[in-house]
Amino acid sequence: MKILSNNNLTRLLFAGSIFFMFSACEEVGPAINLTDTDYVTYLETPEAAQDKVVLIEDFTGAACPNCPDGHIVVADAIENYPGKVVAMAEFNFPSDPLYIEQNMVTSEALDLNGYLGPVSAWPAMFIDRKDFGADGELEELPENVASIMATQVTLSSPVNIYIENTYDAVTRILNTKVIVKYTSAIASINNLSVSLTESGIVAAQIDDNAGGEVEDYIHNHVLRKFLTFFSGDLLPEENTAGRVYEFEYTYTLPENWNADNMYVIAFVHNNDTDSREVLQCAERKVGE
Amino acid sequence: MRKILGVLLLVFCLSGAYGQGSFSGDLQLNTEFYQSDSSIGATGTPHYDDLLSSAYGWLSTFYRNDQYGIEAGVRFDMFNNSNLHDPGIPYTDAGIGRWYISKKIDALRITGGHIYEQFGTGIVYWSYEERPLGIDNALYGLEIEYALNENWTVKVLGGQMKNLFSRFDPVLKGGTVEGFIPTKNQQITVAPGLSFINRTLDQDNMNIIVGQINSYELEDRFVPKYNMYAGSIFNTLTIKDFSWYAEYALKSHEAINDISGQLVDENGSVIYTSLSYSTSKIGNGFGVTGQLRIVDNWVMRTSPNETLLDGFIDYLPSLTKQNSLRLTARYQAVAQQLGEFAYQINATFTPKKGYNFNANFSKITNDSLDLFQEIIVDFEMRKPNYKLLLGGQLINYNQEVFENEPDRPIVKTITPFAELTYKFSRKKSMRVELQYQNCKQDFGSWVYGLVEYNIAPKWSFALSDMWNYEPLRTEEALHYYSVFTGYTHKSSRFTLNYVKQIAGIVCTGGVCRFEPAFSGLKAGMITTF
Numbered sequence: 001m002k003i004l005s006n007n008n009l010t011r012l013l014f015a016g017s018i019f020f021m022f023s024a025c026e027e028v029g030p031a032i033n034l035t036d037t038d039y040v041t042y043l044e045t046p047e048a049a050q051d052k053v054v055l056i057e058d059f060t061g062a063a064c065p066n067c068p069d070g071h072i073v074v075a076d077a078i079e080n081y082p083g084k085v086v087a088m089a090e091f092n093f094p095s096d097p098l099y100i101e102q103n104m105v106t107s108e109a110l111d112l113n114g115y116l117g118p119v120s121a122w123p124a125m126f127i128d129r130k131d132f133g134a135d136g137e138l139e140e141l142p143e144n145v146a147s148i149m150a151t152q153v154t155l156s157s158p159v160n161i162y163i164e165n166t167y168d169a170v171t172r173i174l175n176t177k178v179i180v181k182y183t184s185a186i187a188s189i190n191n192l193s194v195s196l197t198e199s200g201i202v203a204a205q206i207d208d209n210a211g212g213e214v215e216d217y218i219h220n221h222v223l224r225k226f227l228t229f230f231s232g233d234l235l236p237e238e239n240t241a242g243r244v245y246e247f248e249y250t251y252t253l254p255e256n257w258n259a260d261n262m263y264v265i266a267f268v269h270n271n272d273t274d275s276r277e278v279l280q281c282a283e284r285k286v287g288e
Numbered sequence: 289m290r291k292i293l294g295v296l297l298l299v300f301c302l303s304g305a306y307g308q309g310s311f312s313g314d315l316q317l318n319t320e321f322y323q324s325d326s327s328i329g330a331t332g333t334p335h336y337d338d339l340l341s342s343a344y345g346w347l348s349t350f351y352r353n354d355q356y357g358i359e360a361g362v363r364f365d366m367f368n369n370s371n372l373h374d375p376g377i378p379y380t381d382a383g384i385g386r387w388y389i390s391k392k393i394d395a396l397r398i399t400g401g402h403i404y405e406q407f408g409t410g411i412v413y414w415s416y417e418e419r420p421l422g423i424d425n426a427l428y429g430l431e432i433e434y435a436l437n438e439n440w441t442v443k444v445l446g447g448q449m450k451n452l453f454s455r456f457d458p459v460l461k462g463g464t465v466e467g468f469i470p471t472k473n474q475q476i477t478v479a480p481g482l483s484f485i486n487r488t489l490d491q492d493n494m495n496i497i498v499g500q501i502n503s504y505e506l507e508d509r510f511v512p513k514y515n516m517y518a519g520s521i522f523n524t525l526t527i528k529d530f531s532w533y534a535e536y537a538l539k540s541h542e543a544i545n546d547i548s549g550q551l552v553d554e555n556g557s558v559i560y561t562s563l564s565y566s567t568s569k570i571g572n573g574f575g576v577t578g579q580l581r582i583v584d585n586w587v588m589r590t591s592p593n594e595t596l597l598d599g600f601i602d603y604l605p606s607l608t609k610q611n612s613l614r615l616t617a618r619y620q621a622v623a624q625q626l627g628e629f630a631y632q633i634n635a636t637f638t639p640k641k642g643y644n645f646n647a648n649f650s651k652i653t654n655d656s657l658d659l660f661q662e663i664i665v666d667f668e669m670r671k672p673n674y675k676l677l678l679g680g681q682l683i684n685y686n687q688e689v690f691e692n693e694p695d696r697p698i699v700k701t702i703t704p705f706a707e708l709t710y711k712f713s714r715k716k717s718m719r720v721e722l723q724y725q726n727c728k729q730d731f732g733s734w735v736y737g738l739v740e741y742n743i744a745p746k747w748s749f750a751l752s753d754m755w756n757y758e759p760l761r762t763e764e765a766l767h768y769y770s771v772f773t774g775y776t777h778k779s780s781r782f783t784l785n786y787v788k789q790i791a792g793i794v795c796t797g798g799v800c801r802f803e804p805a806f807s808g809l810k811a812g813m814i815t816t817f
Contacts, residue, residue: 029511030498036506115498118491189503231502271503273496 031111033229039247046241049183052157054085054149055267055281058221059113059124059139061093062100065208070123073145074221080146084153086265086283087221088197093122100204104222108195108230115231116276127152129269129276138276158184159268161282172253174286176227178266180235182243186279190239191232191271194249196225196286200261224262227251232271253286262286309353314816316419317345320371321809327766329791330807333376335369342369342378346385346419357392365453373422373452374596375803383453386426395435402426402450405443407464407483408522410603411537411558411586415449420796423597426450427460440467449590449601456590456599457490479524485588487601489514493591497543500551510553512543518588520558534561537586544587547626551592556585558604573638580631581607587625597801605798607632608650608662611681614754615703615723615736619685620793621652621660622800629653644668646679658698659686666705677707687730690793691802702726715744721752731790732760740772748774754790780815 056074060067074087090109097103113119116126116138124139127148131138140148162179178194205217227249235245253259267281320343324336335342343366350361365385369378388401404426407413415427429447436442446461462485469478489497497512520537541555559582566575583604590599604623607630611617621630632650639645645667652660666679681703687696705723712718721738738752750772757765768788775782789806 027514029513030494032498032509032511033502034506034509034511114491114495191502229502231499234503236505271499273499 030114031107031230033231033233035229037228037233037247037249039233039245041237041243041245043240043242044181044244046183047160047181049156049158050160050280051084052153052155053083053281053283054081054152055126055128055265055278056085056087056145056149057112057116057126057129058087058089059092059109059117059119059122059126060089061091061096061105061122062103062203062205062217062219063095063098064093064122065206067093067123068205068207068209068217069142070125071220073125073142077145077149081149081153085149086267086281088195088223088265089219089221090223099206104201104203104219106223106225108226109223111230128278128281130278157280158182158186159190159280161266161268161280163264163266163282163284165264165284165286165288167259167286169259169287172255172259174249174251174253174259174264176249176251176264178247178249178264180245180247180266180268182239182241185241186239188270188272188275190235190268190279192228192235192245192247192266192268193230193232194227194247194264194266195223196227196251196253196257196262197221197265198224198257198262200258221263224257225251227264232269234271235268259286308355309351309358311349311351312817313347313349314814315345315347317343317813319343319811320806321811322806323808325788325805325807327762327764328768328788328805328807330788330805333804334378335371335376336807339369339378342371344368344370344372348386357397359390359392360388362387370422372419379452381453385424385453386450397433399431399433400429402428403431403445403447405431405445406603407443407462407485408466408481408520408535409533409560411535411560412483412518412520412588413460413462413464413485413601414603415601416603418796418799421597421794421799421801423600423799424450424452425600428455429460439470440465449599451598456594457493458590459488459490460590460601461486475526475528477524477526479526481522482519483522484517484519485601486518487516487590489591493593496593497551497591501543504550508550508552510543512551512553513541516540516542518556529565529567531564532561533563535559539586539588543592544585544626545592554585556587558583558586571637571639572641574636576633576635578631578633579607581628583624583626583628583630585626597799603799606795606800608652608660609634609648609664610795610798611664613705613707613721613723614738614752615725615734616664616681616705617795618725618734618792619683619699619701620795620800621650621662621685622690622793622795623798624652624654624659624689627654628659642670644670654689657686657689658684659689660684673711675707675709677705679706680704697729699727699729717742717744728760730760731756731762733758746776748772748776756790779817780813783810783812785810785812 056077058070058074060070077085090112091104092109092113096105119139123142125142125145126138129138132148160181160183164177166175180192199220201219201222202216203219205214207214237243263283263285265283267278269278270276321341322335324331345366346363348363352359362384363386366382367379369380373379386402388399388403390397390399404415415425417424427445427447428450429445431445433443442465444463448455448459464483466481494514501509516539518539520535522535525532537558539556541553543551544554546552562577562579564577588602604625606621606623608621630652634648637645647665650662661684664681666677669676683701685699687693687699703723703725707721709717709719719740723736725734727733734754735757736754738750740750742748752770754768759765768790771786773784786809787806791805793800794803
């Protein structure tokens with residue numbers, strides 16, 4: 001049975017192979033931080049260590065029916081450990097852009113999926129970006145958060161973080177100063193990440209717990225913007241006890257962001273290939 | 289895997305039912321027993337401390353039916369605390385190491401499974417197996433081969449590179465067109481070719497790369513590429529007694545590790561050419577071959593996260609003479625992927641039957657740095673009842689670069705050697721090797737002797753000793769001796785070898801790696817059926 005003649009097959013092979021070779025010569029490429037942030041650094045007498053503040057990151061989406069489960073465990077953790085938990089809801093659910101026009105997906109949250117995951121199921125919870133299951137995966141199911149938090153909040157931190165904000169409501173310009181102070185020496189590569197979150201956003205959410213779409217769902221801790229690169233800016237000096245860094249950021253808030261409900265979050269974390277662990281985290285309201 | 293075996297079994301059975309085919313195979317089995325010897329550095333690893341033995345083997349079976357154009361094969365691999373892949377680190381696993389099935393349909397051949405393939409000389413792509421070094425770089429995927437006519441062939445393939453019993457995550461696709469242009473004058477022939485390969489990184493590998501790059505100083509950061517494209521154009525031109533091969537290969541820029549292990553964004557190239565002349569008009573035969581290779585950042589791996597001999601998709605062997613005698617093979621030049629300028633000239637002259645002169649000169653440099661130089665000459669005389677080989681070798685070897693040993697001087701050796709094979713009768717023969725290596729660096733000077741007695745076709749016995757009689761790294765003048773017995777029965781060969789082996793670069797087929805010292809007993813078996 002000859003379906004193809006020799007000549008036709010030859011052409012097909014050539015066309016196929018050439019298509020294979022050159023079908024995608026251009027590529028967008030991964031996110032690389034190609035800018036540097038100025039900083040001031042010096043050594044001082046090490047101060048006493050702050051209590052550990054835990055960062056919970058929640059990969060979520062408005063079109064994700066199970067994602068409100070993640071919102072619930074985050075709210076529980078904040079209630080159970082006041083002042084010791086900082087949360088970021090990172091919208092990167094693939095269907096969100098098709099679901100709501102004013103979606104909360106950010107390019108940085110999408111990049112974080114590559115940096116911390118990639119995950120294949122939402123919601124995905126990241127607690128201090130640690131691998132608690134020793135399975136090579138950083139993400140956890142919502143039902144595991146409570147037990148992990150009970151241990152995580154008792155740990156100490158080798159870094160103190162301070163945030164000082166100045167906000168002009170007229171110009172909507174935010175000036176943020178982040179001070180990082182090492183209280184113990186750290187040998188791993190460390191980055192500082194600084195982001196803006198907004199709470200109290202009213203927008204639709206598909207919620208299996210509510211039996212379908214909730215039009216006026218209140219979204220809290222929504223990641224709006226990283227003031228650093230999404231994977232942080234390098235803390236490049238030898239990070240001995242007493243090492244201090246001072247970073248300053250200026251950003252004009254868009255009109256549709258409610259500054260009254262916004263927070264600056266800063267956290268220091270490992271940036272080694274085998275560890276992204278968050279060493280310390282801090283949060284301060286934009287107007288404070 | 290059960291499904292795969294089922295399909296192959298079905299092919300064997302159906303083919304057996306419908307046509308006559310041939311079934312063949314082979315088994316290679318090696319066992320090593322470790323005996324700690326701290327004087328030569330053979331100690332302190334799990335094998336010497338606790339495990340005491342290791343074994344590894346391959347059982348290959350093939351079925352071929354020319355009537356239906358079907359070919360299939362399956363190979364069972366076993367590694368029990370194997371020292372093969374990463375010397376010093378035991379590895380244990382077993383399973384199907386290779387399977388493939390191939391069907392020919394007129395001028396088209398389709399193959400699926402683990403595929404060994406080569407484009408050109410292998411500079412752009414060569415999936416191959418080198419068991420002594422633990423290399424099995426098969427492609428797990430599909431290949432289509434089509435004969436355009438009797439002189440031109442196109443091959444297209446795609447898949448992932450094998451990684452022991454799993455696969456490296458990046459994917460590959462590529463193709464080659466190779467041909468032969470006959471001329472009316474049969475004394476001139478042209479054999480051109482063209483090949484391409486495209487490797488696409490997976491997200492996990494890219495995440496590691498991105499994490500590394502983002503930790504660098506700003507001026508060292510760059511946006512890495514998921515895709516690497518490489519291609520080469522090559523041709524063999526033969527005019528009477530001359531043959532000229534030339535290949536030029538280019539690859540697109542991607543993240544590769546520089547000499548310090550930092551990722552850099554570099555493109556690469558290789559220029560390789562060889563010119564040979566051979567004639568029977570001078571004496572009883574004369575031949576000369578010159579080879580030149582210029583390598584610039586030619587690192588072809590599945591990803592820059594792979595190290596040592598892992599994840600290679602090409603074949604870039606050493607461009608120096610592959611010596612077989614023990615001391616002449618002591619210092620060998622590993623191909624320098626990041627950059628080398630290498631050339632060698634080899635001449636062979638046979639003034640009359642039974643007499644043969646060989647001379648070889650090779651040199652490798654990198655920028656202004658001398659890496660390797662070898663001059664080796666030998667004379668071989670063959671008579672009905674004996675064969676005599678006499679020769680000498682001079683080597684300059686950059687140990688700092690090849691063995692990554694800082695502050696080591698250039699190793700300079702002078703090595704005269706002799707080998708005599710004497711036939712007592714049609715079945716009984718003796719082979720004697722004598723080598724001396726004068727060296728004022730590294731381990732110092734050596735003497736090597738070997739006596740081998742063969743009773744054809746079954747028995748072989750050998751005693752050898754490599755004596756570090758002027759030691760520079762040890763207080764004592766150590767002996768590295770070996771006692772060997774081999775027995776052949778029909779198509780099976782069994783060997784036993786008690787060995788003291790010095791640490792050093794070991795090369796097979798021009799591919800090299802560092803191996804630690806060995807002390808103990810090696811038992812081996814090879815059989816074909």
